Every structure is written in C-alpha cells, then in structure tokens.
Amino acid sequence: MRRGKRRNFLPGIFVCACGMSILFAQGVGQGGYHFWDSLALFRAFSLAPSERTILFAIRLPRVLLSFLVGGGLSLGGAVLQGVFQNPLVDPYILGVSSGAAFGAVVAILSGIYFGLFTVPLCAFLSALGTVFFVFRLARVGRKMPLEVLLLAGLAVGFFFSALISLGMFLSGENLHQVVFWTMGGFWGRSWGNVGMVLPFFAVGVPVLLSFGRELNAFLLGEKVAESLGIDVERTKRLLLSVVALLVASCVATSGVIGFVGLVVPHVLRLLGFQDHRKLLPLSLCVGGVVLLLADTLARSIIHPAELPVGVVTSLLGAPFFVYLLRQRKKGL
Amino acid sequence: MRPYLEVSEVSFAYRDGEEVLSNISFTLERGDFVGVLGPNGSGKTTLLHLMARLLVPRKGAIFLEGRDIQTFPRSALARKIAVVFQEIPGNINLPCLDVVMMGRIPYLSRFQKETKVDEEAVHWAMEVTATLPFAEEPFSELSGGERQRVLIARALAQKPELLLLDEPTSHLDVAHELEILEILKNLTAMGITVCAIFHDVNCVAQFCGKALLLKAGYLLRFGQVTEVLSEESLEELFGVPFAEVAHPFAMRSLFVPLQGPRARPQRGWVHLICGGGSGVPVMRLLYEAGFTVSVGVVNQFDSDAEMARYLGFQTVLEKPFSPVGEEAMRETLALARSADYVVIAPTFWGWGNVRNLDLALALQKEGKRVFVFSDALREDHDYTGGEAQKKLRILLEDGGLVVDHARALLRHMV
Numbered sequence: 001m002r003r004g005k006r007r008n009f010l011p012g013i014f015v016c017a018c019g020m021s022i023l024f025a026q027g028v029g030q031g032g033y034h035f036w037d038s039l040a041l042f043r044a045f046s047l048a049p050s051e052r053t054i055l056f057a058i059r060l061p062r063v064l065l066s067f068l069v070g071g072g073l074s075l076g077g078a079v080l081q082g083v084f085q086n087p088l089v090d091p092y093i094l095g096v097s098s099g100a101a102f103g104a105v106v107a108i109l110s111g112i113y114f115g116l117f118t119v120p121l122c123a124f125l126s127a128l129g130t131v132f133f134v135f136r137l138a139r140v141g142r143k144m145p146l147e148v149l150l151l152a153g154l155a156v157g158f159f160f161s162a163l164i165s166l167g168m169f170l171s172g173e174n175l176h177q178v179v180f181w182t183m184g185g186f187w188g189r190s191w192g193n194v195g196m197v198l199p200f201f202a203v204g205v206p207v208l209l210s211f212g213r214e215l216n217a218f219l220l221g222e223k224v225a226e227s228l229g230i231d232v233e234r235t236k237r238l239l240l241s242v243v244a245l246l247v248a249s250c251v252a253t254s255g256v257i258g259f260v261g262l263v264v265p266h267v268l269r270l271l272g273f274q275d276h277r278k279l280l281p282l283s284l285c286v287g288g289v290v291l292l293l294a295d296t297l298a299r300s301i302i303h304p305a306e307l308p309v310g311v312v313t314s315l316l317g318a319p320f321f322v323y324l325l326r327q328r329k330k331g332l
Numbered sequence: 333m334r335p336y337l338e339v340s341e342v343s344f345a346y347r348d349g350e351e352v353l354s355n356i357s358f359t360l361e362r363g364d365f366v367g368v369l370g371p372n373g374s375g376k377t378t379l380l381h382l383m384a385r386l387l388v389p390r391k392g393a394i395f396l397e398g399r400d401i402q403t404f405p406r407s408a409l410a411r412k413i414a415v416v417f418q419e420i421p422g423n424i425n426l427p428c429l430d431v432v433m434m435g436r437i438p439y440l441s442r443f444q445k446e447t448k449v450d451e452e453a454v455h456w457a458m459e460v461t462a463t464l465p466f467a468e469e470p471f472s473e474l475s476g477g478e479r480q481r482v483l484i485a486r487a488l489a490q491k492p493e494l495l496l497l498d499e500p501t502s503h504l505d506v507a508h509e510l511e512i513l514e515i516l517k518n519l520t521a522m523g524i525t526v527c528a529i530f531h532d533v534n535c536v537a538q539f540c541g542k543a544l545l546l547k548a549g550y551l552l553r554f555g556q557v558t559e560v561l562s563e564e565s566l567e568e569l570f571g572v573p574f575a576e577v578a579h580p581f582a583m584r585s586l587f588v589p590l591q592g593p594r595a596r597p598q599r600g601w602v603h604l605i606c607g608g609g610s611g612v613p614v615m616r617l618l619y620e621a622g623f624t625v626s627v628g629v630v631n632q633f634d635s636d637a638e639m640a641r642y643l644g645f646q647t648v649l650e651k652p653f654s655p656v657g658e659e660a661m662r663e664t665l666a667l668a669r670s671a672d673y674v675v676i677a678p679t680f681w682g683w684g685n686v687r688n689l690d691l692a693l694a695l696q697k698e699g700k701r702v703f704v705f706s707d708a709l710r711e712d713h714d715y716t717g718g719e720a721q722k723k724l725r726i727l728l729e730d731g732g733l734v735v736d737h738a739r740a741l742l743r744h745m746v
Binding site: 210213214216217219220221223224226227228229230231269272274275 | 381384386406407408409410411413414415417419421424425426430431434435437438440442443483486490
C-alpha cells in the first residue's frame with residue numbers, strides 16, 4: 001500500500017524551472033547579458049552602477065511582478081475552477097476584471113491624481129466593490145448558490161464592460177492610455193508595484209494553498225464535502241474572497257491579462273494533476289513562469305517597442321491548448 | 333438505556349407549508365441494517381439528509397447516543413456518520429486511493445499530513461470493499477460497480493458508526509448489487525449501523541434486518557423486515573399489488589409486483605354486456621381493480637371489442653354490423669356461467685344487440701347478480717321502440733341493481 005514515489009520529482013522540476021526562468025528573463029534585453037551573467041544578481045556589489053540600475057531597479061521588479069501576477073492569476077483560476085467545479089471558469093468570473101478596468105478608466109478619464117498609484121488604487125477599490133456587489137447579488141438566504149454567482153458575475157461584468165466602452169468612446173485623446181491599460185502589461189512597473197501586490201500574495205497564497213484537501217473533496221460534490229465535516233458555505237466564501245483580493249491586486253497593477261488564469265490550471269489538469277494539493281502550487285509556479293516568459297518575449301521581440309503581454313500569452317497559448325485538447329480528448 | 337439513534341417527531345419542509353416529512357419517529361440500535369422503501373418523492377432522501385445533518389429538522393430532533401446531532405462539532409459528527417450519495421461523480425482522475433483518503437479529512441487538521449493510522453483506516457476500508465486491486469488506478473477509469481465500491485470505501489475510511497446510503501445499488505447490475513449488499517451486511521456484523529434507501533423491495537426483504545416504509549412524508553411502518561413487509565403493506569406503499577412467494581432456498585420470502593387481473597383472479601369475474609364504446613371505461617376500471625372480465629356479445633371491430641382484445645379479455649364476437657345470432661348467444665351463455673357478476677354498460681339498444689338483454693335475463697335466472705348502469709335505462713338510449721325498456725324492467729323487477737357510475741359499481745362488488 002505504500003505509495004510509489006513516481007511523479008514526486010515533477011514538482012521539483014517545476015520549482016527549478018521557476019528559478020531558471022527568472023534568471024533567464026533577467027538576462028534578456030538591452031545590454032546583452034546572458035544567462036550566466038544573471039548570476040551577477042548574487043554579487044551585486046561587483047557591478048557597475050549603470051548595470052546595477054538596469055538589473056535591480058528596472059528589470060528585476062518587472063520580472064518579479066510578471067511572475068507574481070501570472071502565478072496569482074492561475075492560482076486564482078485553479079481555485080475558482082475547483083470551487084465552481086467548472087473548467088470554464090477564469091479568475092475574472094466574479095467581475096474583478098471589468099470592475100478594475102472600470103475603476104482605472106474612471107481614474108484616467110476624470111484626471112484625478114493623488115500620487116503615483118492613483119490608477120492602480122482606483123482599479124483595486126473598484127474591483128473589490130464589484131466583487132462585493134456580485135456576492136450580494138448572488139446571496140440566497142444564507143447560501144450562495146454557485147450558478148447564481150456565475151450568472152451574477154457575468155451580468156455585472158457585461159454591465160461594466162459596456163460602461164468601459166462608453167468611457168472609451170468618450171475618452172478622446174486619452175483613448176490610447178485607456179486601451180493600453182485594459183490590454184494589460186508590465187511596461188514601466190517598478191518596485192512600488194511589486195510592493196503593492198506582495199502583501200496580498202504573502203497572505204493569500206498560503207491560505208489558498210492550504211485548501212487543497214477541501215478542494216479535492218469538492219470534486220466528489222458539495223454534499224460529500226459537507227458530510228466530511230467541511231463547512232462548505234464558509235469555505236466557498238473564504239476562498240472566493242481571498243481569490244478576489246489576490247486577483248484584484250494583480251489586475252490593479254498590471255491590467256487585464258487574459259488566458260493565463262483560465263488555461264494554465266486547465267493544461268495542468270490535462271497533464272494529469274487533478275489533485276489540488278499538487279495542482280495549486282503547480283499553477284502558481286507554471287502560471288508565473290508562463291507570464292514571465294511571455295512578458296520577456298513581449299518586451300524583446302520587436303525591441304525597442306513592446307507588444308502587450310496578453311497578446312503574446314493568447315497567441316502562443318491558445319494553439320498549444322488546442323493541441324493538448326486534441327491529444328487527450330477524453331481527459332477532460 | 334437510550335437507543336443508539338433516535339429520530340424523534342421530526343418534520344421537515346423545504347418551503348413553508350409544504351411538508352416533505354411529517355412527524356417521523358423511530359429508533360435504531362447498533363448493528364442494525366435498515367432498508368428504507370417508498371415511492372418516488374416520499375421523502376426518503378430528505379430523511380437521509382436529515383440524519384446526516386445536511387438539513388436541519390423544522391420540528392423534532394435526532395439524537396445520536398442520546399445527544400442531539402445539531403450539537404456535535406462538524407468533524408466529530410463526520411467521524412460518526414458517513415454518507416454515500418446517489419450520484420456517482422464521473423470526472424475524477426485521482427487514483428482511487430486518494431479518493432478513499434478523502435474519508436480521512438475529519439481526522440486531519442489543516443496542515444497535518446496523513447499518518448500511519450490514516451493509511452491503516454484506508455487500507456481496512458479498501459479491503460472490506462475489495463477495492464485494493466485498483467488502488468492506484470484513476471477513479472474515472474473504473475466500472476460503475478467498482479466506483480460505487482470505492483465510494484463506499486471512502487465513507488468507511490471515516491470509520492463511521494452509522495453509514496447512510498442513498499440507493500447504493502441503483503446503477504448496478506445484479507451481480508454487483510449482491511456484492512454491495514453482502515458488503516453492507518458484513519459491516520453490520522462489525523457493529524456498524526447501516527441505513528440505506530433501496531429501490532428494490534427484495535434487497536430489503538432478503539438482506540435488511542429492519543425496514544422503514546415512507547409514503548408521502550409519513551412513516552407508514554417501521555420494524556423487523558419479516559413483520560413489516562407483507563403483500564398488504566407493500567400494496568399500500570406503492571399502490572401496486574404484490575404477491576409474496578417463497579424463495580427457492582432461503583427462509584425469507586420474495587415479493588413480486590403484479591400487474592393486471594390475470595394474476596389476481598380472486599377479485600372475481602365480471603361478464604360485461606356493452607357495445608359501441610360504452611364498455612371501454614368500465615373495462616379499464618375493472619382491469620385496474622383486478623377483475624377477470626369476459627365480454628359479449630359484441631360486434632367485431634367495435635371499439636369495445638378492440639379494448640377487450642387489448643386488455644386480453646375473453647370475448648364473444650358477432651360479425652360486424654350483424655344482429656346477435658344463436659351461436660354467439662349459446663357461446664356467451666356457456667362462458668358467462670363462470671362469472672360472478674353480470675354488468676350492463678351504459679350502452680344504446682337497437683335490434684342488433686337487444687338480444688344481449690335476453691342473455692342477461694337468462695343469467696339472472698341462474699342466480700347471477702346483475703348490475704345495470706342507469707344510462708342504459710334511458711328512453712333516448714332505446715332504438716327498439718320499447719322492446720329494450722321492457723326487458724330491462726323485468727330485469728330490475730327480478731333483482732337487478734342500478735348503478736350510477738363505475739366507482740359505485742366497484743363498491744357493490746367488494
């Protein structure tokens with residue numbers, strides 16, 4: 001009955017891949033550093049001041065942020081897909097993205113300014129407000145039926161999307177800024193942005209990772225989970241709230257980046273990781289690596305210009321996803 | 333001493349005013365194997381959910397070892413009560429071992445790893461259910477019977493004292509059904525109390541110690557299987573007649589649901605005189621009530637003749653659109669002699685069928701009870717210029733009974 005040790009090395013590989021890709025991304029870009037030069041990170045004092053600025057003040061925060069956002073989105077996606085028992089759910093289903101975008105658009109167009117983080121802050125508050133509103137809409141008595149929640153999220157999302165379109169229509173010369181924000185990206189992100197998301201990750205990620213067992217029980221159905229002594233309603237509320245916070249912080253700093261949160265957990269499931277105790281940490285790592293590499297590609301492929309990172313993830317990810325689907329049609 | 337499990341005057345409603353369960357009370361002892369039977373929508377699953385505390389009773393309470401189950405902490409209750417639900421999830425790719433291991437959730441705190449104790453519990457659960465051979469196989473690749481056994485093992489890994497199952501055998505073929513029932517029976521021998529909803533009366537009749545009959549939210553009967561299950565109680569429960577037959581080599585009887593009067597000739601034999609469709613509703617009613625019916629004389633292809641043929645009644649036919657002839661008369665008389673009653677449907681009378689009344693008169697002389705539907709007496713039903721009316725009068729004078737509708741007829745014939 002002892003479990004075989006097979007597959008236990010896989011998580012290790014993924015964690016290594018994370019480290020390698022961070023170093024790799026650190027090396028890519030102007031200045032022609034190579035992979036091994038990235039190791040200079042560990043002996044920073046030996047670098048010239050200009051190099052130090054490029055590596056530490058410009059590139060490293062961007063690398064870390066894209067990794068965190070990718071990881072947060074796909075971890076959030078994996079958790080929500082587990083809670084909803086629906087593989088088509090993405091982390092924006094609760095209305096976070098449209099809420100955040102709405103807040104950002106309002107901030108950009110109204111021209112209010114109270115510091116460097118005006119737009120992210122507005123986006124974050126608006127996202128949370130939207131999620132709260134969706135939760136209130138979906139409450140039936142003491143319970144929150146998931147189908148109702150899904151539909152409420154969709155409805156509110158559409159409403160805000162319409163408002164955003166309206167805002168774009170009326171935006172005039174700010175249109176470029178608005179469109180750029182809604183596409184999402186990491187251009188010009190600094191340590192301040194990393195500092196913005198970090199607290200949410202420090203709290204949210206460990207909480208979410210600790211719910212692998214409960215999410216596994218959800219696979220057998222909510223009633224079974226309840227009969228196993230899990231407080232299903234409370235667990236749902238907690239997980240949804242934490243994911244909402246985490247995703248809202250991601251969207252607020254980086255804009256709406258699609259695809260990662262939906263597809264990374266999905267691909268991992270197709271590869272045979274249905275056990276949430278593995279799926280959740282793997283989603284975090286793989287999502288991070290995917291977005292990091294996509295961003296690296298986005299900022300270097302038509303240098304010195306940049307592609308929106310969401311375009312890169314979708315352009316490369318969608319065909320890969322279709323390929324996987326065709327490979328194991330029955331695996332869903 | 334208080335019983336192990338006591339369900340005390342429990343009522344439940346999903347919405348106000350629509351009680352699904354009303355005033356249910358019963359007690360179980362350790363090691364009982366209880367089968368719950370009842371028609372669809374009688375509240376069986378709701379009762380099971382109440383016992384598992386997935387629902388809270390509107391009135392009354394459920395006591396486990398003398399303590400209200402509402403007062404148990406969640407995981408403490410999950411260590412005592414395990415549930416196997418009706419739905420079998422299909423899309424789980426986890427190895428069966430992991431599925432069964434989920435049963436240990438109530439024993440593990442959030443950051444605790446599974447210990448030796450947990451592995452032993454899982455091993456025991458899989459051994460009892462004979463699922464060890466596919467411990468490492470993905471759940472989704474198992475057959476229906478294997479999945480159900482894994483799900484039972486999952487429940488057993490909780491090391492429950494009370495195991496609740498909702499139709500554990502409904503998706504399974506006979507061999508797997510027997511397998512599951514044997515497993516459950518063995519569990520009760522270990523002191524686990526098993527309470528299961530069954531679809532099939534004979535699962536309960538053969539395997540359970542106690543039976544609980546639920547009808548429309550009421551507890552119809554509860555007690556030892558041999559006392560509770562009978563032809564009468566099952567007919568009352570399901571509204572279908574049952575016959576108790578001896579098992580070829582076991583002590584307990586089997587119950588066979590019956591359909592149609594052929595299987596129950598004891599309700600009597602009615603000879604029906606009808607025609608032109610007047611006999612169709614009467615035939616349906618007599619058929620449902622379990623009577624043997626003979627029909628005649630009717631013309632071939634008449635809708636009454638068609639209905640009689642469809643229900644398998646013995647029928648004497650005359651050629652289409654022809655008056656009743658001598659030969660048909662003799663044949664009918666011979667057939668109807670075995671009948672207990674003669675019934676005259678609310679038909680119309682013409683020169684074609686008026687001789688059927690001679691038949692009725694002859695049978696009444698021989699001592700048969702004759703019932704006449706009142707509509708058959710109406711003047712506007714008579715197209716023989718009074719001939720039929722005359723015969724009917726004689727019939728009534730000699731003791732024929734008039735009934736107004738078919739239900740009244742049944743009341744007379746009880």
